[in-house]
Every structure is written in structure tokens, then in C-alpha cells.
Amino acid sequence: MPAATSTVISARPPGRATSFAARLRAGDEAAYLITFMSAATVLLVTGLLVFELYKNSSVSRAKFGWSFLATSTWDPVAGQFGALPFIYGTVVTSALALLIGIPLGVGAAIFLAELAPPRISDALTFLIELLAAVPSVIIGLLGVFVMIPILRSVEPAVKSVLGWTPFFSGPFYGVSMFSAGVVLAIMILPFIISISREVILSVPGDQREAALALGATRWESTWDIVVPYAKKGIMGSIFLALARSLGETMAVTMVIGNEPKIHESLLAPGYTIAAVIANEFTEATGDLYQGALIELGLVLFALTIVINGLARLLVMSHEKGTG
């Protein structure tokens, strides 16, 4: 995160006028220009990325307009493309991931920051952050061959309790939006935990001491004082996690079932934006088909940019708030 203190020192010794040529000879201007250009490359790449996505989706944008986002027919043979099933699948799986991931993640962060002795907390955080380094395709591999059989075996029990709701109705084949949500929850856990833990650790100690001195229990001081104090930062970590889960591709593709239909039941297969791009891009024949997939990429890009932008602002404002 950007440190508030700036370490810029003037290149020019005070009281001595240095000509541009002299500075150039000393390499200052050259170093400045080269590093400036590298930094500017980031802006260039981002701009180019937006431009390419926009340009290459023009066929599809011209044909479908805004209705692309609101229609739900995806029929490459007939040349009909509507993004709604994918947007639905993306939103539902990410919401499910947050539903599972937030309590687990924030709970673990509270334990690591407030309760665990520093040494144990560091070791466990190390382990949990390693979880973030596991490639998505490997999570998917385990999802297909380990998690889905487990979910299949517990499904009858879950259904007997919750089967009356529309969310848990219908047959269950293993690959489903529910499986994708669980996989995503596991993948976003490390992000929620490590950022929230940092944020909670940065809450000043006297907040806790004051609460405890007033007779609050450990939990009350944590839940009523520390967590509200760290609220913005925790929200930031949740938004970051959300952005990640929206764009997550491989693990989801492997367990969601890849069916471009809108089902009410979480046990039914679905499809996400990232997954349809991954599956169909290489076989997309014709400009319209490919344009539609690139437009989906543009939608995904816009979605994650907005959420990431919000998340960064939240984390930044927390840092400013606690100094």
C-alpha cells in the first residue's frame, strides 16, 4: 500500500545551478525518463486492454446493443447471443462464495488477530496464505475428484432438510452452481483472512483495553469495539475477494456443469462468464460468435474494475483513518 511518507529527494544540490546537459551526463534525466516510461507502460497497457476489448466486440455490440445483457438465449448455431445466463451464474456463485467465505474468513481473522499467540498466529497465517498460492486448476482438480463425490454423499441429508426451498430442489448431478460456490469460497478465504487480520491487528490497543476495563468479555470487546473499528478495511477485503471470485475461471469451469440456462435451484448446473470464455473461445467460428465472447470479457472486465476500485478505496480510507 502506498506509504504516506515520500522519499523523494531533490536531484539538484541546493545553491548550484545545474544545466540540463550536465544532469543528462550524470544520467539523472535518462534514469528519470526510462523509469517514467516503464511506469507509464502500466497506463498504456490498461488503456490498450480496454481499447482491444471494445474494438473486437464491435460486431456483437452493433448487432445486439444493450439487449445483449438482458436476453438469455445462447445459440451459436442460430447466431443468437444473450449474456444473461452467464451473468446470473457469475453473480449467484460469487454470492454463495461470499455467504460461506465471509463468516469463515472474518471468524478466522478474529481468531488470528485477537486470540492466538503471535507465534501461532504467524505460522497459521503463513499456512493460509500458502493456500492462496495453490493454482486454480489444482483446486479444480480436487473439486472434480474429491469435493463433488463428498457433496453427492451428503446431498440426500441436505435435501431432506432444505429440499422444500426452490434453492435445493431438483436432481443433483454433482456439477452445479453450489459446487462452484463452495470451491470459490475456499479460494477467497485466504484473501479475506490475511487482509482482515492485518486490519484488525492495526486497531489501537487502548480500544480493547478500554472495553475490557469497562467489564466487557473478550468477545464483546472484539465484536462490539474492535470489529466496528476495522469495518472499512474488512469490507475492503470482502470486495477484493468478490472481484477475485467473479473472475475466477478454471476451478469454476471444472465443477459448474457448463449449461447456459438459468435455474433457480443451486443444485442445478450453470455457467459463468469466465467459464464460457474459457470453454468456447477456441471453437468460436465467425466474427459474431467471437465478438460476443469478447463482449462478455468486456462485461467481466468492467465488473471487476468497479469492484476492485471500490475495494482499494475502502482499504485506503481505513489506512488513512488509523494513521
Next chain:
Amino acid sequence: MSFHLARRKAVNVIMLSLTGLCTLFAAGTLVFILGYLFVHGAKSLNWNFFTKLPTPVGETGGGMANAILGSAKLLLLASVVGVPIGFLGGVYLAEFGGSTFSFIVRYTTDLLNGVPSIVMGIFAYTLIVLPQKHFSTLAGGLALGVMMIPIAIRSSEEFLRNVPLALREGAMALGASKSKAIWTVVVPAAKHGIMTGVMLNLARVAGETAPLLFTSFGNRFWSPGWEQPTAALPVMIFTYAVAPYDDWHQQAWSAGFVLLTLVLAVNIVARLILSKRVVAR
């Protein structure tokens, strides 16, 4: 009153134990992943995996030598694209940056870091595959390289900032120009950190599958040069896992085991180096 107190104490104990359970679950997941992959992947791992090409469907045996080499080539290309831009950009932010422009660059860097990897794949596809009309190692390398830039910038900046201001002042007091102070004093002081950052960055993109699907594509044979489609380890895992053959599933486990071992080994070593340096200071 004492009932009220007892209730508060009970809530205290219950909620605090629940947070412990959450932690246990998160850490347990990693241990489970490691354990499961180790048991299943190591079982069918043999020397052929590292030296042989994939066999046609139906024939057992064979390996993924081409995918291992392919991944290495992709990572080399990615470093050529990502590391210099990232490092120099980091130097700018840490040493030269003003306020507004640096803020914009930092913010954009963070946003670029959050762009889904599959979108990066589309980006490289439109830049290289579309004009050339064929998949290539080059396109895959570019996709991974662009993904490396944001983290390379932010980690270089952070390690350069950690170098004490006194070192810069000392160098300049001896008459060094600012650029000389940077290249001969500040950068060498931050060298280990920056290199560790590069290692972590490489470990991250080594596992990326989505951006390679339609850039480097895949290949069941060796891929000479840089202009042809190439196999890569993560893409092979995906292809083999979703295929309906048991033999391929076994190979996918082996590949997963190799990939995860490499990625985690780099992560563990890098983090140990970093934490040791922090303690030493």
C-alpha cells in the same frame, strides 16, 4: 444478574471457539490439499513423466516432458516482458514519483492486478494471435508477462522504499548524482527483496491456466521455436482432468503434484528469506 453474566460468559466462550474452528477449517483445507495431492500424485509419478511425450489415447505410459519445457519457455518470455517494466516502474514510484501521477499509476497497477486472468488471455489473443492467425508460445508468454507487471511494480517499489533514507543521503553527500545513488546504492541494497519478489511472481503465473487456453493453446508434441502452439503444465492438467479417461486422470494428478510442489517450494523459500531479512534488520 448472575444469569445475565453467565449468558455473556457462555457467548464469549462459544463465539471464541467458533473463530478457532474457522481458522482450523482454513488451515486444514491446505493440509488436506497437500496430503491428497501427495498421496495421489506421487503414486503414479515416475521418470517417464519428465522425459516422455504424451501417448495417444488408449496407450498407457508416456509423460509430459513437452509441457514442462513449454511452461519453462512461457515463464522465460513472461519474465522478459514483465520483470524489466515492473522493476523500472517500481524504481520510478519509489525514487522519482511525484504525487498525482504516482497515485494514478499505483491505482491503475492495482486495478490491472485485479483484471481476471481470462481477460488477459483475450488481450494477448487480440494483440498477437488475431493478426498472426495462429496460436503461439509468444502470445502465451505475453499474456503471462502482462500479468506479472503489476506485482513486479508494487513489490519492487516496496523493497526500494524499505531502504533507509540515510543510505541515499550518504551516497549523495559523497557527490553521487541521484541516478548513481539509485543504481549503485539503493538498488543493490534492495536486491534480495526484489529478486524474491520476482520468484513469487513467477510462481504465481506458473500456475495460470486461463490466459494460456487460447494463446499458447496446447500441443501433444515438442514445440520448436517461439512461433508454434505449445503445451504447458497447467493447461495439461485441465485437459487431462476433464477428459473421460482414467489413465489421463492419473497423469493429471501427477502433473498437479509436480506443479504444486514447485509453486509451494518457491513460496516457502521466498517467504522464509523475506522474514529472515526482516528479523535481521
